[in-house]
Amino acid sequence: MASVREFQVTFDCAEPERVARFWCEVLGYVVAQPPKGFDSWSEFDRSLPAERQGAWFACVDPAGAGPRLFFQRVPEGRVVKNRVHLDVRVATGLVGAERLAALQAESTRLQALGATVVQVLLADGENESCIPMQDIEGNEFCLD
Template sequence: MSSVKQFQVTFDCADPERVARFWCEVLGYVVPSPPKGFATWDDFNRSQSPEDQGSWFACSDPSGVGPRLYFQRVPEGKVAKNRLHLDVRVGTGLVGEERLATLEAECVRLVALGAVRVQLLYDGTDSCIVMRDIEGNEFCLD
């Protein structure tokens, strides 16, 4: 049995480029170069049929370690809680008030990008903040 070498995480969304650029800011990811033969992503989009223009976008970890994130346009909006979500790990190794302060600072930064704070889960030692991205997809600051 061979092992998995790479994987990507795919998001269904209404505005792929907007959501991708949000996650680039959250994670420090970058927008990859446009497809071969195109100087810019705008050039690539103009080459597509009208219904396919802007139908997908992607971003990647500049170090090559994290998974590629792929965003695809779908006609329906989000109607229920995600079955899968990302945990943005900003407080790894921290506990108590130090961890909480780190999570709160990152929450402030992400709210300025358009995220929405939903709920703080804190038991005095461990904590996370449940949030929503710019299209309502849940994720956690952990």
């Protein structure tokens, strides 16, 4: 049996392109190439029935190291806590006040993009500080 070496992370959302562009800014990703046979996402959308236009969007790590992120429109909003979330690693290797300052600086940048802070969890002797947040549609992620 072959092992899986690639995966993508899929987001259910109301506005795929808007949420994808938010995550491009968060992670330094770029908009993925449109589906095969199309020169742009706009051209792809125009090929679809009106009710399906804008239903998908994707972004990728330009270095090719991170997973592809895929965004698909769903009719319902998020109603419960995410079972899976992304940890955005902005303070790896930092501890104490230096770590908290790096987390807070990134939190400020992401709030300007429309993210919201859920809470600030301070180091407690067992775990280092982190900041749980929500993206522009309420999907949870952590600054770690």
